Amino acid sequence: MKTHIKIGSRESALAVRQAEIVKEILEKKAPGLTVEIITMKTTGDRILHKSLEKIGGKGLFVKELDRALLDGTIDLAVHSLKDMPMEIPRDLPVVAYTKREDPRDALILKAGKISLKQGGVIGSSSRRRSLQAAKLYPRCVFKNIRGNVQTRLFKLEHEDYDATILALAGLKRLGMEGCVSRIFSVDEMIPSAGQGILAVQGRKGEKIPGVEALDDDKSRIAAKAERGFVRYLDGGCTSPVAAYAEIAGREVRIRGLYYHEESGQFTAGTISGEAHQGEVLAKRLAKSLKGRF
Numbered sequence: 478m479k480t481h482i483k484i485g486s487r488e489s490a491l492a493v494r495q496a497e498i499v500k501e502i503l504e505k506k507a508p509g510l511t512v513e514i515i516t517m518k519t520t521g522d523r524i525l526h527k528s529l530e531k532i533g534g535k536g537l538f539v540k541e542l543d544r545a546l547l548d549g550t551i552d553l554a555v556h557s558l559k560d561m562p563m564e565i566p567r568d569l570p571v572v573a574y575t576k577r578e579d580p581r582d583a584l585i586l587k588a589g590k591i592s593l594k595q596g597g598v599i600g601s602s603s604r605r606r607s608l609q610a611a612k613l614y615p616r617c618v619f620k621n622i623r624g625n626v627q628t629r630l631f632k633l634e635h636e637d638y639d640a641t642i643l644a645l646a647g648l649k650r651l652g653m654e655g656c657v658s659r660i661f662s663v664d665e666m667i668p669s670a671g672q673g674i675l676a677v678q679g680r681k682g683e684k685i686p687g688v689e690a691l692d693d694d695k696s697r698i699a700a701k702a703e704r705g706f707v708r709y710l711d712g713g714c715t716s717p718v719a720a721y722a723e724i725a726g727r728e729v730r731i732r733g734l735y736y737h738e739e740s741g742q743f744t745a746g747t748i749s750g751e752a753h754q755g756e757v758l759a760k761r762l763a764k765s766l767k768g769r770f
């Protein structure tokens with residue numbers, strides 16, 4: 478077995494921090510193993526001026542890392558699960574779903590701004606967030622904002638925005654949760670499928686020491702259920718669907734959000750049952766939400 482491995486990551490501070498988290502666990506659980514982090518720019522990181530949906534979606538953040546795994550430049554790739562496309566190459570499976578960081582979304586107000594009650598401009602490129610936040614802040618307007626966490630926080634202070642919404646998981650990993658003004662409950666704002674979970678991708682059939690220790694049962698069940706919900710509804714394209722699965726003992730409770738393009742309305746619901754049935758339950762929920770229109 479290998480005693481030195483390379484982890485591939487995107488270049489953003491958050492991506493690198495996430496790769497470091499995986500490196501720390503591997504080195505702790507597999508004594509003697511050394512881990513190196515190799516960063517690379519993906520097409521999605523390069524093209525910032527266009528909407529993701531127009532340039533080809535989530536695949537743009539993983540293509541380069543997939544290639545590096547295939548040609549042996551790296552041995553593992555670390556991704557935010559929520560950024561991974563629905564279709565993952567057969568020979569590059571997810572070998573571990575890490576223990577979930579806080580899955581909730583958070584509001585960050587521009588310095589000096591006290592409230593959004595009287596209105597304001599919320600920077601978000603996520604229709605999932607905008608739709609749900611519009612119910613909470615009916616007087617606000619939404620404006621696209623793109624870039625990594627740091628870029629967005631910079632734009633918040635220097636451009637025409639009063640607030641932005643980010644995943645608490647990313648802010649916590651970066652030690653930046655101090656900027657948060659409000660944390661939305663998972664009912665107020667259903668998180669994106671996979672939010673807070675890291676997906677560790679490897680080569681099929683290859684064993685890397687320590688990887689089993691990275692895998693978390695609850696995260697794996699949640700990942701399957703949440704992604705099952707999304708896959709049933711739109712195959713992971715651009716619709717603002719959202720799903721969050723909470724596991725307690727043998728039970729799973731899944732919240733889902735479905736957006737109906739024609740009417741511009743969304744609806745949310747929950748389903749509970751046995752955790753090992755998560756994916757089936759998620760699809761049942763998806764079907765019933767869709768049936769409401």
Ligand SMILES: NCc1[nH]cc(CCC(=O)O)c1CC(=O)O
Pocket residue numbers: 557558559560578626642643644645646647671672673674675
């Ligand atoms: N699309 C960027 C992205 N991908 C994953 C996270 C947060 C970390 C996570 O979900 O584990 C973020 C930042 C954000 O949405 O605020």
